[in-house]
Amino acid sequence: MKLEKFSFGIGDRFAHQGKAQLAAIIKAKQQGCNIVPVWNKSNREHSIIGTEPADVKKEAEAAVKALGWKDSYYIDADHINLNNVDGFIDSSNFFTLDVADYIGQKCDEKDLKAFVAANKKFIGKIEIPGIGEKLNITQSDLEKIGAKFLLAVKKAGETYRHVAAKKGADKFVTEVSVDESNLPQSPVEMLFILSAIAAEGIPAQTIAPKFTGRFNKGVDYVGNVAQFEKEFNEDIAVINFVIKQFGLPATLKLSVHSGSDKFSIYTPIKKALKKFNAGLHLKTAGTTWLEEIIGLALAGGCGLDIAKEVYKQALEHFDELCGPYATVIDINKSKLPSPEEVFKWDSTKYANTLRHDQKCKDYNPNFRQLIHVGYKIAAKMGHCYIEALEKYEDVIAKTVTENIYDRHIKRVFLD
Numbered sequence: 001m002k003l004e005k006f007s008f009g010i011g012d013r014f015a016h017q018g019k020a021q022l023a024a025i026i027k028a029k030q031q032g033c034n035i036v037p038v039w040n041k042s043n044r045e046h047s048i049i050g051t052e053p054a055d056v057k058k059e060a061e062a063a064v065k066a067l068g069w070k071d072s073y074y075i076d077a078d079h080i081n082l083n084n085v086d087g088f089i090d091s092s093n094f095f096t097l098d099v100a101d102y103i104g105q106k107c108d109e110k111d112l113k114a115f116v117a118a119n120k121k122f123i124g125k126i127e128i129p130g131i132g133e134k135l136n137i138t139q140s141d142l143e144k145i146g147a148k149f150l151l152a153v154k155k156a157g158e159t160y161r162h163v164a165a166k167k168g169a170d171k172f173v174t175e176v177s178v179d180e181s182n183l184p185q186s187p188v189e190m191l192f193i194l195s196a197i198a199a200e201g202i203p204a205q206t207i208a209p210k211f212t213g214r215f216n217k218g219v220d221y222v223g224n225v226a227q228f229e230k231e232f233n234e235d236i237a238v239i240n241f242v243i244k245q246f247g248l249p250a251t252l253k254l255s256v257h258s259g260s261d262k263f264s265i266y267t268p269i270k271k272a273l274k275k276f277n278a279g280l281h282l283k284t285a286g287t288t289w290l291e292e293i294i295g296l297a298l299a300g301g302c303g304l305d306i307a308k309e310v311y312k313q314a315l316e317h318f319d320e321l322c323g324p325y326a327t328v329i330d331i332n333k334s335k336l337p338s339p340e341e342v343f344k345w346d347s348t349k350y351a352n353t354l355r356h357d358q359k360c361k362d363y364n365p366n367f368r369q370l371i372h373v374g375y376k377i378a379a380k381m382g383h384c385y386i387e388a389l390e391k392y393e394d395v396i397a398k399t400v401t402e403n404i405y406d407r408h409i410k411r412v413f414l415d
């Protein structure tokens with residue numbers, strides 16, 4: 001199964017925006033830009049909301065059918081490992097093997113020796129087309145990189161083979177993700193992680209590194225954009241190199257787990273894709289839920305009431321909601337409005353506070369991040385929330401489509 005050049009990770013906490021999201025991808029296609037949708041939902045999201053992987057498949061199939069989508073589409077078992085992959089095998093055809101937890105853990109001495117021996121030919125100065133200066137690699141670099149990443153790659157191999165045995169190796173796309181780790185990976189580390197992935201026999205088509213800078217949920221990139229740009233370009237150069245060197249799939253490309261809305265790096269990404277004629281997988285799923293809340297607020301009436309109630313309860317459950325996301329959010333509590341204040345807001349004020357428009361004076365990234373992690377509150381509201389989504393479908397669908405098309409697809413893939 002070959003993944004297309006451009007793919008877009010869409011996701012949907014409550015499985016009601018399948019059509020609205022696909023509509024954005026269809027809009028891109030009408031502009032001559034071919035992107036395939038990848039519906040993703042992590043085990044964490046499923047367990048917080050109480051959904052099953054099969055629900056995502058059902059949603060995707062219904063959207064594809066309703067809108068007459070004839071191209072490929074994928075269902076991503078996002079951030080899975082050997083412990084939780086089984087529930088995803090039937091309904092997914094894309095597996096994101098998350099092995100970040102094993103980074104830095106001790107691997108087998110014999111494996112380490114074999115890794116160093118296999119990569120000895122790279123010791124010295126090597127030239128990688130597309131990277132300005134030659135890379136200087138020592139024996140000790142190889143040993144350090146092997147010690148840090150080898151166990152993680154071995155674990156990815158175990159999970160890959162487990163899925164392949166149950167599903168058939170040609171029935172799915174494999175991604176390896178190391179993005180949820182503490183430190184960014186350098187292009188040299190990427191080179192040898194990919195060497196190990198090839199040696200392990202994993203036909204990875206996407207690799208999700210951790211890039212430099214902070215990728216907080218639902219808000220813009222925080223970090224050195226020039227440094228990101230350099231790394232991103234070098235990572236693509238490394239990928240082109242390893243495809244030939246190690247015989248990895250020709251479709252191998254970078255996967256950016258953006259945590260949504262990293263607008264300030266979209267221009268450097270777009271430039272690099274053009275320069276290298278490279279592909280990209282962009283995951284930016286979580287903000288669809290925020291667009292639901294914006295849509296509810298804009299709808300007014302009980303839609304606005306629900307949006308306000310979600311905020312009130314999110315504030316009450318601040319620690320519980322933020323806990324699982326502690327490393328990927330930065331909320332300044334003193335900048336959060338009180339629920340009493342929010343209850344006085346009209347539709348426009350609420351939507352402007354939440355919507356990711358940095359030029360709008362009402363925009364509040366602290367408010368936005370809290371709502372971002374607050375979907376459990378809506379899940380607890382149960383049918384009352386779902387009924388509101390159905391009642392105000394038109395307004396919500398418009399905000400969901402606009403968000404994906406105008407703020408993301410246009411900025412990354414179109415001129």
Ligand SMILES: [Zn+2]
Nearest residue numbers: 177179180257
């Ligand atoms: Zn990720």
